[in-house]
Amino acid sequence: MPSTTMLSKPELRRQMRNQRRRLTQPQRRQAAAQLLHSLRHNRHFQYSRHIAVYLTNDGEIDTGPLIRDLQRRGKCLYLPVLHPLRQGHLSFLRWDRHTKLVKNRFGIREPVFGRSRSMPARFVQLVCMPLVAFDQQGNRLGMGGGFYDRTLAFMHQPGQQPALLGCAYDWQKTTALAAEPWDIPLSAIATDQRLYRFR
Ligand SMILES: Nc1nc2c(c(=O)[nH]1)N(C=O)[C@@H](CNc1ccc(C(=O)N[C@@H](CCC(=O)O)C(=O)O)cc1)CN2
Numbered sequence: 634m635p636s637t638t639m640l641s642k643p644e645l646r647r648q649m650r651n652q653r654r655r656l657t658q659p660q661r662r663q664a665a666a667q668l669l670h671s672l673r674h675n676r677h678f679q680y681s682r683h684i685a686v687y688l689t690n691d692g693e694i695d696t697g698p699l700i701r702d703l704q705r706r707g708k709c710l711y712l713p714v715l716h717p718l719r720q721g722h723l724s725f726l727r728w729d730r731h732t733k734l735v736k737n738r739f740g741i742r743e744p745v746f747g748r749s750r751s752m753p754a755r756f757v758q759l760v761c762m763p764l765v766a767f768d769q770q771g772n773r774l775g776m777g778g779g780f781y782d783r784t785l786a787f788m789h790q791p792g793q794q795p796a797l798l799g800c801a802y803d804w805q806k807t808t809a810l811a812a813e814p815w816d817i818p819l820s821a822i823a824t825d826q827r828l829y830r831f832r
């Protein structure tokens with residue numbers, strides 16, 4: 634990994650995304666198994682019943698083993714859907730083996746939007762979040778759409794809140810990311826190497 638100190642966010646994003654896409658299949662498989670291992674004993678992972686996950690895109694760490702483990706444990710799973718009316722927001726839709734998935738405008742598979750299967754984010758207990766880079770304080774750099782930040786903006790106020798868990802390759806850790814006022818800090822980040830906890 635080239636030094637990422639002092640890069641602008643767009644440049645850091647570009648480098649990390651390129652690096653992610655260059656990994657081989659065996660590297661991806663091993664990291665995905667290790668990601669699950671890092672999480673197994675986490676209490677949020679074990680005890681949360683309503684969990685939002687995401688389907689891997691653009692070289693992101695593979696969430697397949699993690700999802701299969703949650704399915705075996707009988708958890709209620711949700712997937713992010715680009716909100717059809719609230720631009721830049723996500724909606725979390727119930728996902729089970731009967732759910733039909735379609736590709737969104739980024740080519741990511743998502744359930745068809747339907748209000749009856751949508752779960753308000755504050756009632757999800759654990760949100761597993763994709764990220765492009767992170768730092769030791771739990772700041773997250775995403776794809777740049779601001780989707781998760783907008784959707785989770787209610788967390789700036791007190792009230793019922795989900796735990797936020799970033800998932801990443803350990804090498805996506807970078808020196809301090811300047812936190813933006815709209816950024817929502819993560820509770821923890823699981824990587825192929827370890828679990829980082831914040832606060
Ligand atoms: N797996 C996964 N699902 C996710 C996200 C994610 O980061 N990963 N999102 C997290 O927010 C949301 C989708 N956000 C995304 C934002 C930008 C791009 C993207 O590829 N942008 C292109 C430009 C594409 C275009 O404008 O047509 C690019 O930057 O190259 C993808 C997803 C919801 N679902």
Ligand SMILES: Nc1ncnc2c1ncn2[C@@H]1O[C@H](COP(=O)(O)OP(=O)(O)OP(=O)(O)O)[C@@H](O)[C@H]1O
Binds near residue numbers: 775778782
């Ligand atoms: N709560 C919010 N309300 C309004 N605009 C927001 C909010 N959060 C983020 N944005 C806007 O979204 C844009 C992208 O934000 P940022 O670069 O932090 O995205 P990101 O976290 O990398 O993306 P993503 O969450 O989609 O993976 C910013 O220009 C910001 O103004």
